[in-house]
Amino acid sequence: RSGRPMPGKTYIVVTRSEDYKPARDNARVAHSIAQAIELANSLGEEEILAIGGGGIFSEILPFTDRIYLSEIQAEVEGDSYFPKLNKKEWHETSRTHYEKDEKNEYDFDLIVLERS
Known part of the structure; x- marks a missing residue:
């Protein structure tokens, strides 16, 4: 980032x-x-x-056909969450794993989801 x-x-x-x-x-x-x-x-x-907090994500989700989701491989405290997705409405089309490095403190996966 x-x-x-x-x-x-x-x-x-x-x-x-x-x-x-x-x-x-x-x-x-x-x-x-x-x-x-x-x-x-x-x-x-x-x-x-869309880049936002949980409220923005929840509001824009009904208009969304594709999600680029970063899944961080760590347990961290937070007060804003991405909304729960209905697994029947979304399917994963790709997943790329990235190891932690000098720019990223944690391993993470970049996932692309498409609306079914």
């Missing part, structure tokens, strides 16, 4: 704050998931990647 902007990407920040002003030129603001999807479509985006 570099923390740097990805070239050529448009960021849409979903926030309840009416006063929020994005710091990046390539960022837009939406006040709901529906508004964010509408904005992405109007900008010609073909794929929307």
